[in-house]
Amino acid sequence: MTTRLQMSPDLMRELAREVTEILIERSERLPASAVWDGEFQQGASSPLAKEPPEDGGSPAAAIQEAVRDVLSPALRLDHPRCFGFVPSAPTWPGVLADYLVTGFNVNTATWLTAGGSSQLEAVVIDWFRNWFGYPETAGGVLTSGGSAAALNALVAAREAAGHPERATVYMSDQSHSAQVRAARIIGIRPEHLRILPTGADFRMDPDTLATAVAADRAAGCSPIAVCADAASTSTGAIDPLPAIADYCETEGIWLHVDAAHGGALAILPEGAQLLEGVARADSIGIDPHKWLFQPYEVGCLLVKDAPTLSRAFGIHHDILQDSVWGARHPNGADHGLQLSRRDRALKIWLSIRTFGMAALRAAVAQGIDLSNRAADWVASSPTLELLTPASAGIVCFRVNPSGAELDEAELQRINKNVLARVFWDGHAFISSTSLHDTFALRMCVINHTTTWDDVHATLENITRFGMEAAATPHPG
Amino acid sequence: MTTRLQMSPDLMRELAREVTEILIERSERLPASAVWDGEFQQGASSPLAKEPPEDGGSPAAAIQEAVRDVLSPALRLDHPRCFGFVPSAPTWPGVLADYLVTGFNVNTATWLTAGGSSQLEAVVIDWFRNWFGYPETAGGVLTSGGSAAALNALVAAREAAGHPERATVYMSDQSHSAQVRAARIIGIRPEHLRILPTGADFRMDPDTLATAVAADRAAGCSPIAVCADAASTSTGAIDPLPAIADYCETEGIWLHVDAAHGGALAILPEGAQLLEGVARADSIGIDPHKWLFQPYEVGCLLVKDAPTLSRAFGIHHDILQDSVWGARHPNGADHGLQLSRRDRALKIWLSIRTFGMAALRAAVAQGIDLSNRAADWVASSPTLELLTPASAGIVCFRVNPSGAELDEAELQRINKNVLARVFWDGHAFISSTSLHDTFALRMCVINHTTTWDDVHATLENITRFGMEAAATPHPG
Numbered sequence: 034m035t036t037r038l039q040m041s042p043d044l045m046r047e048l049a050r051e052v053t054e055i056l057i058e059r060s061e062r063l064p065a066s067a068v069w070d071g072e073f074q075q076g077a078s079s080p081l082a083k084e085p086p087e088d089g090g091s092p093a094a095a096i097q098e099a100v101r102d103v104l105s106p107a108l109r110l111d112h113p114r115c116f117g118f119v120p121s122a123p124t125w126p127g128v129l130a131d132y133l134v135t136g137f138n139v140n141t142a143t144w145l146t147a148g149g150s151s152q153l154e155a156v157v158i159d160w161f162r163n164w165f166g167y168p169e170t171a172g173g174v175l176t177s178g179g180s181a182a183a184l185n186a187l188v189a190a191r192e193a194a195g196h197p198e199r200a201t202v203y204m205s206d207q208s209h210s211a212q213v214r215a216a217r218i219i220g221i222r223p224e225h226l227r228i229l230p231t232g233a234d235f236r237m238d239p240d241t242l243a244t245a246v247a248a249d250r251a252a253g254c255s256p257i258a259v260c261a262d263a264a265s266t267s268t269g270a271i272d273p274l275p276a277i278a279d280y281c282e283t284e285g286i287w288l289h290v291d292a293a294h295g296g297a298l299a300i301l302p303e304g305a306q307l308l309e310g311v312a313r314a315d316s317i318g319i320d321p322h323k324w325l326f327q328p329y330e331v332g333c334l335l336v337k338d339a340p341t342l343s344r345a346f347g348i349h350h351d352i353l354q355d356s357v358w359g360a361r362h363p364n365g366a367d368h369g370l371q372l373s374r375r376d377r378a379l380k381i382w383l384s385i386r387t388f389g390m391a392a393l394r395a396a397v398a399q400g401i402d403l404s405n406r407a408a409d410w411v412a413s414s415p416t417l418e419l420l421t422p423a424s425a426g427i428v429c430f431r432v433n434p435s436g437a438e439l440d441e442a443e444l445q446r447i448n449k450n451v452l453a454r455v456f457w458d459g460h461a462f463i464s465s466t467s468l469h470d471t472f473a474l475r476m477c478v479i480n481h482t483t484t485w486d487d488v489h490a491t492l493e494n495i496t497r498f499g500m501e502a503a504a505t506p507h508p509g
Numbered sequence: 510m511t512t513r514l515q516m517s518p519d520l521m522r523e524l525a526r527e528v529t530e531i532l533i534e535r536s537e538r539l540p541a542s543a544v545w546d547g548e549f550q551q552g553a554s555s556p557l558a559k560e561p562p563e564d565g566g567s568p569a570a571a572i573q574e575a576v577r578d579v580l581s582p583a584l585r586l587d588h589p590r591c592f593g594f595v596p597s598a599p600t601w602p603g604v605l606a607d608y609l610v611t612g613f614n615v616n617t618a619t620w621l622t623a624g625g626s627s628q629l630e631a632v633v634i635d636w637f638r639n640w641f642g643y644p645e646t647a648g649g650v651l652t653s654g655g656s657a658a659a660l661n662a663l664v665a666a667r668e669a670a671g672h673p674e675r676a677t678v679y680m681s682d683q684s685h686s687a688q689v690r691a692a693r694i695i696g697i698r699p700e701h702l703r704i705l706p707t708g709a710d711f712r713m714d715p716d717t718l719a720t721a722v723a724a725d726r727a728a729g730c731s732p733i734a735v736c737a738d739a740a741s742t743s744t745g746a747i748d749p750l751p752a753i754a755d756y757c758e759t760e761g762i763w764l765h766v767d768a769a770h771g772g773a774l775a776i777l778p779e780g781a782q783l784l785e786g787v788a789r790a791d792s793i794g795i796d797p798h799k800w801l802f803q804p805y806e807v808g809c810l811l812v813k814d815a816p817t818l819s820r821a822f823g824i825h826h827d828i829l830q831d832s833v834w835g836a837r838h839p840n841g842a843d844h845g846l847q848l849s850r851r852d853r854a855l856k857i858w859l860s861i862r863t864f865g866m867a868a869l870r871a872a873v874a875q876g877i878d879l880s881n882r883a884a885d886w887v888a889s890s891p892t893l894e895l896l897t898p899a900s901a902g903i904v905c906f907r908v909n910p911s912g913a914e915l916d917e918a919e920l921q922r923i924n925k926n927v928l929a930r931v932f933w934d935g936h937a938f939i940s941s942t943s944l945h946d947t948f949a950l951r952m953c954v955i956n957h958t959t960t961w962d963d964v965h966a967t968l969e970n971i972t973r974f975g976m977e978a979a980a981t982p983h984p985g
Contacts, residue, residue: 056612106625136532149582210826220696350686
């Protein structure tokens with residue numbers, strides 16, 4: 034008996050060549066393409082809503098259909114004028130590394146199943162450890178992203194605290210929802226999750242934290258973790274890590290720093306200064322698929338004391354009993370929630386081996402430079418209002434023509450109108466956020482292919498859309 | 510300012526061609542390669558333990574180094590004679606789909622960021638829903654694998670139960686560690702995790718379950734979930750789902766069925782019979798990267814009542830406020846722990862579009878057939894002893910020459926010796942498990958490229974190694 038799931042080498046080669054050409058052509062055309070090729074579900078659903086076919090068909094035709102109906106209707110997060118959410122612009126060696134890993138179908142669950150990849154993960158994690166100034170006793174695990182890193186961190190924190198009853202977790206109102214979700218997953222009830230208000234600088238206030246912890250302790254609750262932001266996703270604000278670390282050390286509370294976005298700053302001397310104190314955290318999350326130019330998915334959780342992870346996640350299992358083979362070999366599955374795990378280290382390694390750290394630093398520095406220039410341009414514009422200073426590549430602003438004396442409701446109407454026009458226009462993409470209830474436009478400028486012309490043209494368009502929206506009377 | 514992270518199209522093309530040739534050559538050579546190219550860490554660590562280079566280097570040389578030092582020292586899970594753990598043998602369209610997804614760098618966090626991929630995920634989940642006989646009100650989410658599926662299921666179960674204090678979770682002693690870990694992550698304490706003993710058939714006993722639940726209720730605990738196996742990883746045993754579903758419905762306890770491995774049976778009429786009752790579960794986990802021939806990572810969690818997922822995982826976030834765009838659009842991030850998410854649906858879709866369901870069914874049927882033949886061969890061997898019947902492609906057995914009257918300690922010594930020889934020999938790979946403390950060799954025969962010759966030669970080798978080990982006196 035034979036099955037029919039294999040292909041001739043010639044057909045494999047021909048299809049791979051076609052995929053490669055599609056990707057290279059896409060890359061070449063990207064600056065001239067629409068950034069967002071969105072569609073309402075009603076328009077998109079019909080061509081795809083089909084039963085699985087009983088018999089096969091042309092793979093080349095299916096690839097074309099996938100490109101047209103599946104992959105194209107999307108936000109092009111790697112477009113040089115994609116400034117929404119957190120852009121992700123992978124390098125070609127990163128893409129090829131993932132292609133290799135997929136073709137080898139690596140499973141880094143244990144050393145036994147993937148010794149080379151397990152070793153490489155340790156090497157790459159050691160690079161991160163050094164960038165953050167962590168001691169040699171630190172360790173970590175590569176994850177699907179920041180959400181899994183935050184989850185693993187809070188599990189480790191809870192287990193390190195002995196899993197007390199009425200456990201409470203602290204974060205600011207600027208913290209990412211991934212941390213809220215992680216707290217919910219590990220069983221922190223809404224009434225034990227403390228969302229601390231921030232002030233005008235959108236940073237966690239250590240006094241507010243201390244007051245909340247003291248009140249909880251007095252009420253019989255057990256604080257198990259503080260989640261600080263470096264940087265927060267809305268504004269790029271970096272929490273006062275030294276003061277928070279002082280406090281957490283005194284009180285014996287696990288400090289997790291969410292550096293999913295801002296962790297890339299650690300590779301720059303001036304960025305490392307902004308992250309001062311991060312090495313005092315018990316854990317740090319960072320996403321190489323954000324500002325370290327890797328394709329989805331790769332996050333990293335570092336913990337200051339490596340064994341806290343295996344104490345939290347290591348579980349004996351009969352069918353994995355052979356994985357103990359080789360004393361003290363690192364088994365990835367003992368360090369987080371996943372058992373079967375892709376190799377996520379190779380893309381980081383191959384990118385850095387190909388381009389070198391100097392090029393990576395220049396690319397991160399460019400994001401900082403462009404966002405600074407964007408903030409300066411906004412600050413000097415008579416039509417736009419800078420709402421937060423550029424930080425970690427992020428700028429928040431809004432349309433607010435000087436002298437127009439518009440009220441908040443009207444400003445929100447105008448800026449939502451501008452955002453919708455940016456969406457449908459397709460030339461650039463930005464997203465919005467809410468800054469203590471103020472509706473804000475938000476640009477995140479961290480793509481290594483972005484130029485000042487891209488940023489400038491986007492700001493010009495927003496200015497024009499804003500003037501037009503302001504000149505259009507409210508329909509109500 | 511420009512950064513240096515881009516490449517010319519010609520170089521991109523040349524490197525991609527090289528990766529393709531590496532993968533095709535690997536695929537061609539696979540049957541003649543060692544299944545396991547393992548190494549102790551001492552031997553592997555030196556070439557890789559390097560600082561990140563300041564300047565870049567040849568990407569072609571780095572790719573060669575990666576293949577030699579990172580990707581090759583591994584268990585080749587897709588080798589036709591890899592019978593250890595759960596093999597994973599992806600099809601070429603699945604690999605190419607992942608290559609496409611990586612190159613487009615899709616993020617299916619929300620409909621706004623990836624409308625086409627979000628839609629395709631819904632289509633593929635609907636295929637699964639139909640295979641399992643779930644109602645149209647069911648839904649689901651693609652995950653990194655079975656561990657994440659189990660975690661998401663238990664969070665949904667806990668939230669659906671109103672997050673009671675002293676929540677207890679039930680599973681058999683054959684359940685996968687992923688479920689133990691999921692329970693630990695969501696905060697179930699060891700003293701509230703009930704590992705129910707199984708009998709000689711390695712299946713959960715509904716009476717044992719009922720006794721445990723009643724005792725817990727009497728003691729003030731709140732049962733929130735029963736995790737049943739279909740099939741268990743050690744032996745392929747399928748728990749008595751109809752009886753367990755009866756009980757869980759009566760008691761109002763969430764039933765999760767771990768079909769990570771065995772879910773593929775659902776596409777065969779005779780397999781669907783073995784899974785009778787699965788459609789009465791509240792949730793089902795299945796891993797297409799196991800027996801549906803996809804590359805890592807792709808798991809799937811189905812829930813009978815779709816909104817239970819968004820109730821458990823949906824969280825508002827300021828910087829994602831634009832994602833509400835388009836009423837009732839599915840946002841992947843509302844259905845599980847991940848926010849940034851690869852497109853995991855395209856590989857399933859492209860494989861099935863290329864080969865068709867008939868070929869997929871034949872491939873699953875072949876695994877069942879070969880494992881049945883392996884069990885028959887073992888049962889008729891004077892040297893080997895069949896420990897469990899073939900089930901879901903899995904056979905457990907050991908070397909136990911008839912008439913030798915060996916005690917358990919000696920049998921364990923011999924079989925561990927055999928296993929080590931299989932590991933280092935490289936011709937085939939099997940792993941071991943523990944069956945109620947009996948050390949067992951275990952073959953999982955689900956690779957679509959495996960032939961009877963592969964299975965037969967492996968059993969012949971094991972027989973020979975076993976005779977030699979039995980003839981060698983114990984060193985102690």
